[in-house]
Amino acid sequence: MRRLIWILAMLLPAAALADESAGIPVAPGPGLDTLAAYAGRQVSAIGLTGHRATKEYVIRREIRTRSGQPLVIETLREDVQRLENLSIFAEVKLAATAEGDSAVSIGLAFREMPSVIPVVGYLYTEENGFSVGPGISSLNLGGKAVSLSGRAYFGSADQYWVRGTWPWITGNHVSLDLYAARLMRQDVRNDFSERSDELTAKVGSYVGDRGRLIAKASFLQMKSDVAGITLASDNQDQLHGLWVSAGWDSRDSFRAPRRGWQNELELGKTGGFLGGDGDFESLNLDLRHWLSAGRDQRLLLSGLLSLQDGTIGADFPSYLRYYIGGVNSVRGYGVEGPSEGQAGRNQLIGTVEHSFTLFPVRRFDVLKWSFGIGLEAAVFGDAGQSWNEQAELALDRTRWGVGFGLHLLVPGAEMVRLELGWNGTDQVRFHFAAGSKPAAQRSRVR
Secondary structure, eight states, rough: OHHHHHHHHHHHHHHHHHTTTTEEEEEEOOOTGGGGTTTEEEOOOOEEESSSOOHHHHHHHTTTOOOOOTTHHHHHHHHHHHHTTTTTTEEEEEEEEEETEEEEEEEEEEEEEESSEEEEEEETTTTTTTEEEEEEEEEETTTEEEEEEEEEEESSSSEEEEEHHHHHHHTTTEEEEEEEEOOOOOOOOTEEEEEEEEEEEEEEETTTTTTTEEEEEEEEEEEETTTTSSSSSEEEEEEEEEEEEEEEOOOSSSSSSSSEEEEEEEEEEEEEGGGGGOEEEEEEEEEEEEEOSSSEEEEEEEEEEEEOOSSSSTTTTTGGGGESSSTTTTSSSSSOOTTTTTSSSSEEEEEEEEEEEEEEEEEEEEEEEEEEEEEEEEEEEEEEEEEEGGGGGGGOOEEEEEEEEEEEEETTEEEEEEEEESSSSSSEEEEEESSSSHTTTTTSSO
């Protein structure tokens, strides 16, 4: 295991050095290349069209190109990328009009995605299978890029959830994220019927352009139908948690990054002076790095280290153990319980993924609605293990898997993944999931 940690520690800094000379990435918005002839001219005006719902100030606060100043193409590229990162536009187009020999006016035309979308959604995990049900999403509530969504799923697992995100309230991206959910399912790995209620509130802020600070408060109520699962004798736990995290985000794109880092160090406390059941500390170190690997290609290197203290069954609940195997862990393995697979309070997972763009994110119109959708193919390799005590941490316990798949880039879920994984045996496993793998592997139910 020390060799695996050493490899991860060496790969990520090396990737950073390789990217230092890459320069500022080119945003995919149309018209950028044609504007090079106007570089250095004074910007006389910046016009906006097509934003029927979005407030004008929500757009203009993302634009750092200024009237009365020389046009810098790289700054304009970054402006377009920030606008696309809002995830409320299906398309952003650029145009320029020469005004004499020394000035130029810039035009930005937008095609908004629907402000409110009724959906028939799905919930899928390899542990419980599919559930479907109605939902509604607002991607741009009040024209302020505020999102508010709710779902009700029925099937192998019943779940109800609502989430609201206000990404920029004031200051330097001071944000608020609220999430509430109820889940009723069979926990196959821990062999009990779960009924849980969760409430999480996050307050965040940028530090400069790249730095991130987040404070989070969480509440989890877990009910079991059998004895011996919860810490409390009445088969019902209440876990109160506080978390703080610091991060660095230099991705060139939020939806399909080709360069940059997304790193986070998160520290948490559950129980103790916060009350409730349980008493343990947690640490998550999440490192993700993207590199351009040629035309229409990108390479992702990611590593996740999660540590939790306490004694299982005494002050740390067994249902919060990590399991190695599955689409959001080490692909090529299926969902296994503690008697067949690896389970522990701690985990270390590394991933290498090489993606090939089949077609970039582009606008698609369905009736009167517009969406930004793309498609890519990927080959990947995963390695990791979980453990309780340090003596269990050994290189020969490391699980690995390789495979390939298709990733559909969609608004809201980031991507939908269809993948085949292999762990060196004769069996090839089909994996299906929503959300990128580095993001999904952070979830309790994955």
